[in-house]
Amino acid sequence: MNIQIISLFDPETESDWLIPDYKTDGAAAIDLRANIDEPVVIPEGVITPIPLGIKLNMSKNPDMAALVLPRSGLGGRGFTLMNSPGLIDSDYQGEITAMMVNQTNSPIRVNRGDRICQLLFTPILRPRLELTNAFSETTERGEQGYGHTGNT
Numbered sequence: 001m002n003i004q005i006i007s008l009f010d011p012e013t014e015s016d017w018l019i020p021d022y023k024t025d026g027a028a029a030i031d032l033r034a035n036i037d038e039p040v041v042i043p044e045g046v047i048t049p050i051p052l053g054i055k056l057n058m059s060k061n062p063d064m065a066a067l068v069l070p071r072s073g074l075g076g077r078g079f080t081l082m083n084s085p086g087l088i089d090s091d092y093q094g095e096i097t098a099m100m101v102n103q104t105n106s107p108i109r110v111n112r113g114d115r116i117c118q119l120l121f122t123p124i125l126r127p128r129l130e131l132t133n134a135f136s137e138t139t140e141r142g143e144q145g146y147g148h149t150g151n152t
Contacts, residue, residue, distance in 0.1 A: 003121070004057035008035055008095060009113075017113055020054065029069060029118035032096070040110045042102040047082045050116060051097050058090040065089055067120045068098055074116065078104035081117055090124075 007018040020030040034040075035053030042048045058064050068086035075081075082099040098117045102108045110116060 001061070003061070006055040006057075008051075008053045008055070009033075014113065017053070020119065029120040031071065031115040032068070032098070032117050032119055034110050034112055034114045034116050035095070036110065036112050039112070042079075042100065042108045042110065044102050044105055044107065047099055047101045048110075049097050050100050050110060051095050052117070053095070055093055055095050056088065057093055058088075059093075062090045063124050063126070065122055065124050066096075067122060068096065069118050069120055071115060071118055078102070079108050079116075085120075088119075 005019060009017045011018055017033055020032055022030055032052040032054065035051045040048060040050065052068075056066065058066065066088035068081065068084075068088065070080040070084055079100065079102055082101040086096075086098065088096060096119075100110070100116060
């Protein structure tokens with residue numbers, strides 16, 4: 001399957017960035033890069049939108065969505081996505097933007113082309129919801145919520 005992409009990076013100077021790709025054969029997601037003209041310094045505790053330099057056309061695949069996820073190496077250090085995961089619907093065709101949040105104790109500098117998050121394509125199920133007054137079948141767990149299995 002193919003997904004059309006528009007890259008907003010410069011083909012003359014940023015040809016390696018034009019089409020994001022999987023870094024290894026086993027990678028589930030594609031690294032996305034910051035599409036900013038000047039470096040951005042994000043103070044601690046601040047949320048900053050960072051455009052990612054690509055537009056997607058998934059309109060031929062309405063049973064698909066894309067999820068913008070943190071990169072594990074950055075997220076583990078406290079630089080992550082505020083709205084994680086970010087959902088890209090199949091009919092959205094604008095530039096993808098990441099709402100990055102600095103949860104560290106010092107400012108973080110983001111440069112043009114820095115890999116700051118990743119994109120995962122996923123199938124979507126869209127069941128019809130059926131209103132009822134009671135479930136036709138119940139489970140052993142039923143309505144037992146948080147902590148119902150104990151603390152250990």
